Amino acid sequence: MTPTSQAVSGKVAKLNRVERNAWTKRKIFDAATKIVGKHGYAEASVARITEQAGVAQGTFYNHFENRQELLDQLLPKIGIDMVRFIRERTGTAQAARQEIERFGAFFDFIREVPEFLRILNEAEFFAPTGYQKHLDNIVTAYVRILQRARDAGAIEDFSDQEFEAVVYMLMGARGYLSQRYSYSGGAVTAVPDHVISAYQKLMTRGLFTTSDKGNRHDR
Amino acid sequence: MTPTSQAVSGKVAKLNRVERNAWTKRKIFDAATKIVGKHGYAEASVARITEQAGVAQGTFYNHFENRQELLDQLLPKIGIDMVRFIRERTGTAQAARQEIERFGAFFDFIREVPEFLRILNEAEFFAPTGYQKHLDNIVTAYVRILQRARDAGAIEDFSDQEFEAVVYMLMGARGYLSQRYSYSGGAVTAVPDHVISAYQKLMTRGLFTTSDKGNRHDR
Amino acid sequence: MTPTSQAVSGKVAKLNRVERNAWTKRKIFDAATKIVGKHGYAEASVARITEQAGVAQGTFYNHFENRQELLDQLLPKIGIDMVRFIRERTGTAQAARQEIERFGAFFDFIREVPEFLRILNEAEFFAPTGYQKHLDNIVTAYVRILQRARDAGAIEDFSDQEFEAVVYMLMGARGYLSQRYSYSGGAVTAVPDHVISAYQKLMTRGLFTTSDKGNRHDR
Amino acid sequence: MTPTSQAVSGKVAKLNRVERNAWTKRKIFDAATKIVGKHGYAEASVARITEQAGVAQGTFYNHFENRQELLDQLLPKIGIDMVRFIRERTGTAQAARQEIERFGAFFDFIREVPEFLRILNEAEFFAPTGYQKHLDNIVTAYVRILQRARDAGAIEDFSDQEFEAVVYMLMGARGYLSQRYSYSGGAVTAVPDHVISAYQKLMTRGLFTTSDKGNRHDR
DNA sequence: AATGAATGAGACTTCATTCAT
DNA sequence: GATGAATGAAGTCTCATTCAT
Numbered sequence: 001m002t003p004t005s006q007a008v009s010g011k012v013a014k015l016n017r018v019e020r021n022a023w024t025k026r027k028i029f030d031a032a033t034k035i036v037g038k039h040g041y042a043e044a045s046v047a048r049i050t051e052q053a054g055v056a057q058g059t060f061y062n063h064f065e066n067r068q069e070l071l072d073q074l075l076p077k078i079g080i081d082m083v084r085f086i087r088e089r090t091g092t093a094q095a096a097r098q099e100i101e102r103f104g105a106f107f108d109f110i111r112e113v114p115e116f117l118r119i120l121n122e123a124e125f126f127a128p129t130g131y132q133k134h135l136d137n138i139v140t141a142y143v144r145i146l147q148r149a150r151d152a153g154a155i156e157d158f159s160d161q162e163f164e165a166v167v168y169m170l171m172g173a174r175g176y177l178s179q180r181y182s183y184s185g186g187a188v189t190a191v192p193d194h195v196i197s198a199y200q201k202l203m204t205r206g207l208f209t210t211s212d213k214g215n216r217h218d219r
Numbered sequence: 220m221t222p223t224s225q226a227v228s229g230k231v232a233k234l235n236r237v238e239r240n241a242w243t244k245r246k247i248f249d250a251a252t253k254i255v256g257k258h259g260y261a262e263a264s265v266a267r268i269t270e271q272a273g274v275a276q277g278t279f280y281n282h283f284e285n286r287q288e289l290l291d292q293l294l295p296k297i298g299i300d301m302v303r304f305i306r307e308r309t310g311t312a313q314a315a316r317q318e319i320e321r322f323g324a325f326f327d328f329i330r331e332v333p334e335f336l337r338i339l340n341e342a343e344f345f346a347p348t349g350y351q352k353h354l355d356n357i358v359t360a361y362v363r364i365l366q367r368a369r370d371a372g373a374i375e376d377f378s379d380q381e382f383e384a385v386v387y388m389l390m391g392a393r394g395y396l397s398q399r400y401s402y403s404g405g406a407v408t409a410v411p412d413h414v415i416s417a418y419q420k421l422m423t424r425g426l427f428t429t430s431d432k433g434n435r436h437d438r
Numbered sequence: 439m440t441p442t443s444q445a446v447s448g449k450v451a452k453l454n455r456v457e458r459n460a461w462t463k464r465k466i467f468d469a470a471t472k473i474v475g476k477h478g479y480a481e482a483s484v485a486r487i488t489e490q491a492g493v494a495q496g497t498f499y500n501h502f503e504n505r506q507e508l509l510d511q512l513l514p515k516i517g518i519d520m521v522r523f524i525r526e527r528t529g530t531a532q533a534a535r536q537e538i539e540r541f542g543a544f545f546d547f548i549r550e551v552p553e554f555l556r557i558l559n560e561a562e563f564f565a566p567t568g569y570q571k572h573l574d575n576i577v578t579a580y581v582r583i584l585q586r587a588r589d590a591g592a593i594e595d596f597s598d599q600e601f602e603a604v605v606y607m608l609m610g611a612r613g614y615l616s617q618r619y620s621y622s623g624g625a626v627t628a629v630p631d632h633v634i635s636a637y638q639k640l641m642t643r644g645l646f647t648t649s650d651k652g653n654r655h656d657r
Numbered sequence: 658m659t660p661t662s663q664a665v666s667g668k669v670a671k672l673n674r675v676e677r678n679a680w681t682k683r684k685i686f687d688a689a690t691k692i693v694g695k696h697g698y699a700e701a702s703v704a705r706i707t708e709q710a711g712v713a714q715g716t717f718y719n720h721f722e723n724r725q726e727l728l729d730q731l732l733p734k735i736g737i738d739m740v741r742f743i744r745e746r747t748g749t750a751q752a753a754r755q756e757i758e759r760f761g762a763f764f765d766f767i768r769e770v771p772e773f774l775r776i777l778n779e780a781e782f783f784a785p786t787g788y789q790k791h792l793d794n795i796v797t798a799y800v801r802i803l804q805r806a807r808d809a810g811a812i813e814d815f816s817d818q819e820f821e822a823v824v825y826m827l828m829g830a831r832g833y834l835s836q837r838y839s840y841s842g843g844a845v846t847a848v849p850d851h852v853i854s855a856y857q858k859l860m861t862r863g864l865f866t867t868s869d870k871g872n873r874h875d876r
Numbered sequence: 877a878a879t880g881a882a883t884g885a886g887a888c889t890t891c892a893t894t895c896a897t
Numbered sequence: 898g899a900t901g902a903a904t905g906a907a908g909t910c911t912c913a914t915t916c917a918t
Contacts, residue, residue, distance in 0.1 A: 021898075040344070045891060056900040058895085063898095067892065124398075125259070125341055157420065165417035168399050169392035176391030177384060179343075198384035201376065206425025236918070240881070264908060275883045277911080282881090286909065459877075478782070483912060494879040496916085501877095505913065562836075563697070563779055595858065603855035606837050607830035614829030615822060617781075636822035639814065644863025674897070678902070702887065713904045715891080720902090724888065 025063040027053040032070055033078070037115020041071060041126035072130035075123040078116050079134040083141055085109045095154035096208040100200050106174055107182065107191040114188045117178055135171075142167040149208070156209050166207065173199065244282040246272040251289055252297070256334020260290060260345030291349035294342040297335050298353040302360060304328045314373035315427040319419050325393055326401065326410040333407045336397055354390075361386040368427070375428050385426065392418065463501040465491040470508055471516070475553020479509060479564035510568035513561040516554050517572040521579060523547045533592035534646040538638050544612055545620065545629040552626045555616055573609075580605040587646070594647050604645065611637070682720040684710040689727055690735070694772020698728060698783030729787035732780040735773050736791040740798060742766045752811035753865040757857050763831055764839065764848040771845045774835055792828075799824040806865070813866050823864065830856065 031053035035044045046067050050057045064070045089105040090098050110117050123131040146163045149155045158166065177199070181191045250272035254263045265286050269276045283289040308324040309317050329336050342350040365382045368374045377385065396418070400410045469491035473482045484505050488495045502508045527543040528536050548555050561569040584601045587593045596604065615637070619629045688710035692701045703724050707714045721727040746762040747755050767774050780788040803820045806812045815823065834856070838848045 017898085024898085042344075046893080047891070057893090057902095058900050059898080061893070122344055125261075125344060158417065159413060161411075161413040162417035162420070165396060165400070165414040166421060168395040169388075169418065169421060172391030172393070172395030173388035174391070175395065176387040180387050181384070192380075194378060194380040195384040198377065198381035199388065201381070202385060202388060202425035203421070204425075206421035206423075236880080243881075265910080266908080276909090277884060278882055280910070455877085462877085480782075484914080485912070495881095495914090496879050497877075499914075560782055563699075563782060596855065597851060599849075599851040600855035600858070603834060603838075603852040604859060606833040607826075607856065607859060610829030610831070610833030611826035612829070613833065614825040618825050619822075630818075632816060632818040633822040636815065636819035637826065639819070640823060640826060640863035641859070642863075644859035644861075674901080681902075703889085704887080714889090715905060716903055718889070 021063075024055060024059065027055065028060060028063060029070070029073070029077075033074060033115055033119070036071070036074060036122070037118050040118060041122045044071070068127070068129075071127040072133075075119050075127060075130045076133045076137065078113060078119060079137055081113070082106075082109050082116065083137065085112070095149035095152065096204045099203060099207070100196070103174070103199050103203075104191075104196065107178065110178055110182050111188050111190065117182060117188070121175070121179065138171060139164060139167050142170070154208050158207075170203070173203075240282075243272075243274060243278065246274065247279060247282055248289070248292070248296075252293060252334050252338070255290070255293060255341070256332075256337050259337060260341045263290065287346070287348075290346040291352075294338050294346060294349045295352045295356065297332060297338060298356055300332070301325075301328050301335065302356065304331070314368035314371060315423045318422060318426070319415070322393070322418050322422075323410075323415065326397065329397055329401050330407050330409065336401060336407075340394065340398065357390060358383060358386050361389070365426075373427050377426075389422070392422075459501075462493060462497065465493065466498060466501060467508070467511070467515075471512060471553055471557070474509070474512060474560070475556050478556060479560045482509070506565070506567075509565040510571075513557050513565060513568045514571045514575065516551060516557060517575055519551070520544075520547050520554065521575065523550070533587035533590065534642045537641060537645070538634070541612070541637050541641075542629075542634065545616065548616055548620050549626050549628065555620060555626070559613070559617065576609060577602060577605050580608070584645075592646050596645075608641070611641075678720075681710075681712060681716065684712065685717060685720055686727070686730070686734075690731060690772050690776070693728070693731060693779070694775050697775060698779045701728065725784070725786075728784040729790075732776050732784060732787045733790045733794065735770060735776060736794055738770070739763075739766050739773065740794065742769070752806040752809060753861045756860060756864070757853070760831070760856050760860075761848075761853065764835065767835055767839050768845050768847065774839060774845075778832065778836065795828060796821060796824050799827070803864075811865050815864075827860070830860075 028049060032044060032049045035048055035052055046057055046060050049070075050060050060067075060070075086102050086105040086109065089108065090101045092098075093101070120134075123134065143160070143163045146155060146158070146166065147160070150158065150163075177191070177195055181195050182188055247268060251263060251268045254267055254271055263286075265276055265279050268289075269279050279286075279289075305321050305324040305328065308327065309320045311317075312320070339353075342353065362379070362382045365374060365377070365385065366379070369377065396410070396414055400414050401407055466487060470482060470487045473486055473490055484495055484498050487508075488498050498505075498508075524540050524543040524547065527546065528539050530536075531539070558572075561572065581598070581601045584593060584596070584604065585598070588596065588601075615629070615633055619633050620626055685706060689701060689706045692705055692709055701724075703714055703717050706727075707717050717724075717727075743759050743762040743766065746765065747758045749755075750758070777791075780791065800817070800820045803812060803815070803823065804817070807815065834848070834852055838852050839845055
């Protein structure tokens, strides 16, 4: 389902009780990810999820308190995968360059896990609790990144409070851009170059010091 | 309901047929705006809307083909009010300053029409047709503003395609910021100063030339 | 609509009150015939009929007590046209031959007035009063025909009561045959020859004396 | 409900899951038969059927895809009962005599299963799929009977194609006769003798060879 | 006589959740 | 723990008819 969670690929011969239990729960979870990712939360009825998972409807309630509980776990789970994915693809270059790398990695992740975009975008309304949890995760991590860049002198003149607002703007920008530019004819596509360059100009100039002198006009 | 459309404040003694018709449609429309704004699209059943409007359920279908048609009209309608509202509050200062004025006016509008935020945010899923229409309206208008600023020399180095991406980023930034900072304890509040300053720094430096020299450090 | 009722083909310049009244009623009637014939009684809502007729819904109730009243007039009206149509196509040959002519003329009428079949078949449930009226018309006329044939010696051995039963059988046979053999690919088609020959054998031998001697083996 | 399916006469103490399931489905089916038979398809709303069956509306959809699916099963199911019923009452006499037996048995069946007539007659419009299935069943079986009679020399001069038309005529005759003569004052009654004699004369003389010599005038 | 907006009952269907087996 | 039938509330939409203009 996600790059880091290799799909369970078949019934293993012998499982103890705990393993069987976890395995069933996992089947349901993966089924939900698949369905929400492809058809949206609204289509993710318990009937449909359990059918996809190959278990009975009643089984669902042995593993989750209710439908909402599962739905609220979806985004934070994948969100963590995303953070790890992006971190792994961010080098040790200048702060401004790193930000562009993160931006690109975000779109790479969308193509890697096509379910993510839909789960992210709809979560706000269909899984508000999970959405909030995800946002908190991202904001916390991102603000820390900005703080470090400020400590390193790559950012000046922004307070911690302003950093939070900046992170929301970055997330908003990515969210809207991904919706506009990640799809084409039903398929998930790479983001166009002019979008990357626009982001680069706006955010690099806006956020980072140009004491990485000269770079500004090189681009 | 909206700043420019003063609420019909009571049954006028005599209305001809056309007026009565329009008045009923308006009652339904306003009821829907109120309900979606307060409780979201999902709660905006025809039963609830017509009850709020004080008409029978069947009456709804004399004025709208179906529930979705009404829902899809909500956002574009208010969106136009918003554009007008912002335009009226934008002066003739430098382009960068105007952008900050627009940003502030956007948040003023949210407080003026508290329904807007929810209608905007949920429209993407519950009224996709209307959402798209609204986006098109905004992008068209906004790109034109940016082009004029470029013509005036206030923006350099951005192509038309990049402008479109920029507008999506601006909209995304506002959308996420408004969700984070416009509410407090259930009530709609003014956006904090540090959010405005963060936006100002990021966008002014990122988008506009500082050939309005020196200004950069004045702020 | 029917062969004998030439469609009113346009607004005549000046009509007095009575004529205008009749003209409106006629428009509604024709619209109903068209709709029921093409889409069935179930689809013939007052809204649809009046729309087709080009009048307002309320106008309907100036001319008909209610929807059912109109519906019940449809079949008897066309039924009379049918009787006349068949009579005109029945010669003065032997009684048995005349019956075959009537049978053929029935199918000719269906092709002439394609609305008839549907109106006839559905009337039993959607316009029972009209259906009964139509049946009575047909039975009365048909029994009289049979009686005359009996008087002429072409039929023996059937009582008046039996004649009524025979007429129901003839009508039933035609009804079922028309449903089975009058349509082909959506269009109304001529009835196949083997159907006519089957009818001819069954009814001629069954009903009429073969004192028209030898004929039986001629065919 | 039907002669061959004795009604389940009360909740049996212990039923396993499969049996309980079948029992519920059966309750719904029987309720529908009763309602359609007494009040017609149009009155057979899911609400009414489930109320009659003593189950919740939602339960209906655990057993039938939708309302139409059940409706379309009604006639073929009873139709099969009818065929069996008639076959059991048909002896080994001459072909012509057997046909009269079948005719009489048809009317006996109507009295045995009073729901049948209404279900049959309305099915054409309210359950066309089921109606077609029923017709096919009947035509197939009936044509075979006629073919065998022809093989035995009891019928001459009819082709297979003509047989099909004949069967439609027989069915039409029965259908119309049953509607006319099976009811009296709301109750289902035996068919009058003169109807039987009329059928006997028409069909015996029309269809069968009188090489069962002399018989013709014996009756 | 014509209009057409308003009415409101009632239809089918979906779905999260429960619970006996 | 797994099952899946049962539940019943709630949703959208249709339509014959009325009535003020």
